[in-house]
Amino acid sequence: MDRGKSQMGRLIGTSLLALALAACSQDGGGSGDGSDVANTEYPEKVYWGDTHLHTDISIDAFGFGNRLGAEEAVRFARGEKVTSTKGVEAQLKRPLDFLVISDHAAAMGATKELFNAPRIALMGDEFLLRWYDMMHESEEGSLRVTAELIEGAAKGTLPESITDPERQRERIEGIWTDHGALMDRYNDPGKFTAFVGFEYTPMVNGDNLHRVVMFRDGADKTDTIIPFPSTASLNPEDLWNWMAKYEKDTGGQVLAMPHNSNVSNGRMFAMSKFDGSPIDKAYIETRAKYEPVVEVTQIKGDSEAHPFLSPNDEFASFGVAGWDKCNLSCNGQMSNESQAGNYAREALKRGLELERKLGANPYKFGMIGSTDSHTSLATSDEDNFFGKHSAVEPANKERALQPQNLGTRGDRMGWHYLASGYAGVWATSNTREAIFDAFKRREVYATTGPRMSVRFFGSFDFTEEDAGDGLVAAGYEKGVPMGGDLSGDSGATPTFLISALMDPESANLDRVQIVKGWIDSSGETQEKVYNVAWSDPDQRKADASGKIPAVGNTVDLAKGSWENSIGAAELVTFWQDPAFDAAQNAFYYVRVLEIPTPTWPVYDALRFGFTLPDDVIKIQQERAYSSPIWYTPKG
Numbered sequence: 332m333d334r335g336k337s338q339m340g341r342l343i344g345t346s347l348l349a350l351a352l353a354a355c356s357q358d359g360g361g362s363g364d365g366s367d368v369a370n371t372e373y374p375e376k377v378y379w380g381d382t383h384l385h386t387d388i389s390i391d392a393f394g395f396g397n398r399l400g401a402e403e404a405v406r407f408a409r410g411e412k413v414t415s416t417k418g419v420e421a422q423l424k425r426p427l428d429f430l431v432i433s434d435h436a437a438a439m440g441a442t443k444e445l446f447n448a449p450r451i452a453l454m455g456d457e458f459l460l461r462w463y464d465m466m467h468e469s470e471e472g473s474l475r476v477t478a479e480l481i482e483g484a485a486k487g488t489l490p491e492s493i494t495d496p497e498r499q500r501e502r503i504e505g506i507w508t509d510h511g512a513l514m515d516r517y518n519d520p521g522k523f524t525a526f527v528g529f530e531y532t533p534m535v536n537g538d539n540l541h542r543v544v545m546f547r548d549g550a551d552k553t554d555t556i557i558p559f560p561s562t563a564s565l566n567p568e569d570l571w572n573w574m575a576k577y578e579k580d581t582g583g584q585v586l587a588m589p590h591n592s593n594v595s596n597g598r599m600f601a602m603s604k605f606d607g608s609p610i611d612k613a614y615i616e617t618r619a620k621y622e623p624v625v626e627v628t629q630i631k632g633d634s635e636a637h638p639f640l641s642p643n644d645e646f647a648s649f650g651v652a653g654w655d656k657c658n659l660s661c662n663g664q665m666s667n668e669s670q671a672g673n674y675a676r677e678a679l680k681r682g683l684e685l686e687r688k689l690g691a692n693p694y695k696f697g698m699i700g701s702t703d704s705h706t707s708l709a710t711s712d713e714d715n716f717f718g719k720h721s722a723v724e725p726a727n728k729e730r731a732l733q734p735q736n737l738g739t740r741g742d743r744m745g746w747h748y749l750a751s752g753y754a755g756v757w758a759t760s761n762t763r764e765a766i767f768d769a770f771k772r773r774e775v776y777a778t779t780g781p782r783m784s785v786r787f788f789g790s791f792d793f794t795e796e797d798a799g800d801g802l803v804a805a806g807y808e809k810g811v812p813m814g815g816d817l818s819g820d821s822g823a824t825p826t827f828l829i830s831a832l833m834d835p836e837s838a839n840l841d842r843v844q845i846v847k848g849w850i851d852s853s854g855e856t857q858e859k860v861y862n863v864a865w866s867d868p869d870q871r872k873a874d875a876s877g878k879i880p881a882v883g884n885t886v887d888l889a890k891g892s893w894e895n896s897i898g899a900a901e902l903v904t905f906w907q908d909p910a911f912d913a914a915q916n917a918f919y920y921v922r923v924l925e926i927p928t929p930t931w932p933v934y935d936a937l938r939f940g941f942t943l944p945d946d947v948i949k950i951q952q953e954r955a956y957s958s959p960i961w962y963t964p965k966g
Contacts, residue, residue, distance in 0.1 A: 364549070365520035365762030373807045374757035374774065377784055378766060380429035381408065381709035382528070382588060382754055383543050383626060383701035388506055389434040389530075390493075392705035393442040394477030395720035396470060399707035401432050401510060405517045405525055408709050416721040421708060423715075425782070425836070427753075428761050429524035430709065431701075432510070433543045436529045436558035438493045440506045442466075442480070458490050474722065482660065494562040503557050511550030518549070520762045529558040531587070533565040537660030538596040540567060540605075541589070543626065543701075544574070547767040548583035555581055566605045568614070571621045586770060590626035590703065593634040593651075594659040597672030600681060600694060615691040624770050627675045627777050627956060628700040628752040630719050631659075635698075635777075635922075635956055636676045639667045644860050645878075646844075646924065650779075652948060653747025661736065661743075679959060680848045680856035683916045686963075687850055697773030697814045697958030698920070700752025700780075711780035714891070716750035716931040728939040731932035731947070746932045746947045751779040755955070757786075757812065773814025776921075778955040781837035786830040787813040787921045789960040793826035798905040802828050813920070814958040818965050824911045825962055829863065830903045831923045831955070838925040839898025841866060841882040841952060845906060849917035860922075863906045866899035884927045886950050891929050891937045898926040914964055921957035928953060 385392040386401045398416045407413045410426030445459060446466050453460045462479075465472035483489040491498060514525040526545050533540040546553050559573040567587075574585045592599035604610055627634045633650025641647040655673075657664050671677045675698060682694030702709050705720040716725070723730040723745060731745045757774045758765040769775055776785050786803060790810025797805040806812060806828050817825055831843050842865035848858045862879050865871055871880045885894040908919075927950045936943050943949060 365760065365764050368521040368760045368762050370759035370765060372759075373803075374759055374769065374812075375803075376758075378428035378756045378758055378761050379782055380427050380431070380524075380754050380756065380766075381701045382431040382526075382545060382699065383433050383530070383590060383629065383703045384430060384707065384709050385434055385530075385703070385705040386432060386707045387443055388440040389705060390438045390442045390480055391435065391477050392707075392720060393446065394466070394473055394480060395705055395722050396473065397706055397721040401513050401707075404432055404707040404709070405430060405513070407707065409517070409523050413708070415706065415708060415717065415724055417724040417726040419724055419726055421710075421717070423710070426523070427709060429526065429756075429766055431526040431528040431543065431545050432514070433528045433530040433545075434510075435532050436560040437532055437562050438489070438499070438560070439503050439529075439558065441493050441499070442476070444502060456492055459492060470722065489562070494560075500557065507557050508550065508554050511553045515550045518763065521760065524761055524763055524766055526763060526767075527553045531559055531561055531567075531570050533561040533567065534659060535565055535598065537658040537662040538598045539591045539594045539659040540565070540598060541591060542567065542570065542587040542622070543590060544570075544585060544587050545767070545770070546583065546585050547763055548581070548585075549763075552581040552583040568605060568617070571617050574621050575617075584767065585621075586624070586767075587622050588624050588626050588699070589622060590629060590701070591631050591634065591659065592625070592675065592678070593632045593654050593673050594657075595673055596658040596663050596665050597669030600672045600678035602672075602681060602685070610685060610689070610693065612689050612691050615685065615689060615693040618693040619691065619695055622696060623773055624697045624699055624775060625675055625678075626701050627698045628749070628779050629703040630748050630751060631703060632747070632749060633751065633779070634673065634675055637670050637674050639670050640674060640677050641858060641860075646922070646952070646954075649951065649954065650749050650751065653743045676846065676848065676858065679918050680858065683848065683850050683918065684856055687854070687916060695961065697770070697775045698777045698956045699754035699775050700777035701754055702752070711750050711753055713750045713780065713929060713931040714934045718745075719748055725935070725938075728935075728941075731935045731943070746930075746943075749779065750931045753778050753780060753782065755782070755785065773958045774812050776813060776955055776957045779953045781834040781925060781953050781955075783834045783837070783840070783923060783925070783955050784830075784832040785921060785923055785955050785957055786828070787957045787960065788828040789815065789817050789825055789919065790827075791817070791819060791823040791825060793828055793905060795905045798828055798903055802830055802903065811960060813960060816961050816963065818963045819913065822913045825908055825919070827906045827919065827960070829906065829921055830901070831864075831921075832901045833899075833925070838893060838928045838953070839866065839895045839900060840902050841898055841924040841926050842879070843902045843904065844922045844924070845919050846922055847908065847917060847919050849912075849915045851915065852912075859910075861906070864902040864904035866897065866902070882926050884950065886927050886929055888929065888933055888949055891934050893926070893928050895926070916964065917962045918959040919962070920959040921955075923955040925953045927951065
């Protein structure tokens, strides 16, 4: 089909037998350290990946029905054909460049082991025996077990036979070393990068404080530890201490990425420590070191902005529906006041405030997207969406209109879940070292799925002529890329270069915006969204407030299609802050919007022949968020 049309034919596959034969006849491609891969002088290419993917050894993923392991996950990410748990043949049209498999550290592999255990071996444990029988009784029984696991994890009431790491050490060590060996085997420097990782999942009374943990290292170092579970501590400071010890003991490197701050009930980006005590400089420096990047968009909603916090931002409601009323478990209602600790933009503003008070910024983070898929399949295309977990793969005809509360209370429906997102990384090569280092310096960005190419540079020396063929070279020569810092005391005004190129398999671009946050002269945080480039500027004129008319809408819901007859393939611009004050700390990041396109429930409705209710979101503008550039006055 033509670009911009519905692409129902993305699901291509093979039989399980063919997959098994392929696994026997192919190796993973090698486990080199990347030393023989040439690095470019500066990042010339964006690499696409998913840093948040679960396989059948996550206790919830297996409980929800996933029967695909890490090898199928990596093969799928590399572009190979697999068959999903529910028998749907699947293949990415475009392979990813890198992958982090982030199975839950807590009770890693426990539900899979329980399901496969001889029943007689469980006769002495009434708790586990009941779960075993429920899991074997039906899919519904397995889902009920998973619901109890999630609720027990939230309340800290899981039995020691599930949670005690010492009692499970032998099993976890075996799983972990197998994981490291597999990721080393499939790590193919220059072609595909496989990262060792896991997920740390603290949830306090349902308030989400989850982090994905990603290693720069191979199994020679990661085999010396086992993952740090939330059952050991719910306090993220204890995770950071564990990470520091790992680095000291091995000479390796590791980072953590918070996600789903939108359902943290204000706790993810709080103005105090986990225990409620005041934030101090040591806390700030540790958090900034180990959490340089935040996942701001994924299946469970979008965490960039919220209409209550940003009432003047007409695009602040993306991915909010269904997620902003209660925490992850929906056993805690979220007030408007708690939203400030939930969303990345407000966190960036809070970081400026803390830096002014304490001299350091805990919320100086870059932004990425990833999937958080529990199907082992890293998909984020609207017409190729495999859902949050295996019970709601495309074979489930009713998934868009079913309650999908992940075993918790609440009224979240299938259509509230997003087909989001991916991480774009500007790195000097496709290797563990280069990609990890890009994360550390925050030269990364988030998209809700489309692979649009976004560049963002800041300087005091750019001119309008730099926004031409030499934009990238000028960006690195004269300034800093996304994730960087500017400082000055001369009163010179920051200038910026922005380039956005559409995903050739997706929609044209509507506009490029710069989101600015700053501290005013009275010490209050402020924000403003600037439209800095847009399609059809001769017809779409900005008014006195800077607002521009909507780009239009070519979506045909009856066909699940749109036309790229509006919008632009590329938007490039030079921009200078018209309200800059050299005495005020500030940040700037880029948001790029596509023209309107259909959402995944539209494709499901067409595929299965049903009508979507009026309240279902059917049309959206997909987007990208760059990491910020920060300005700090000298002195």
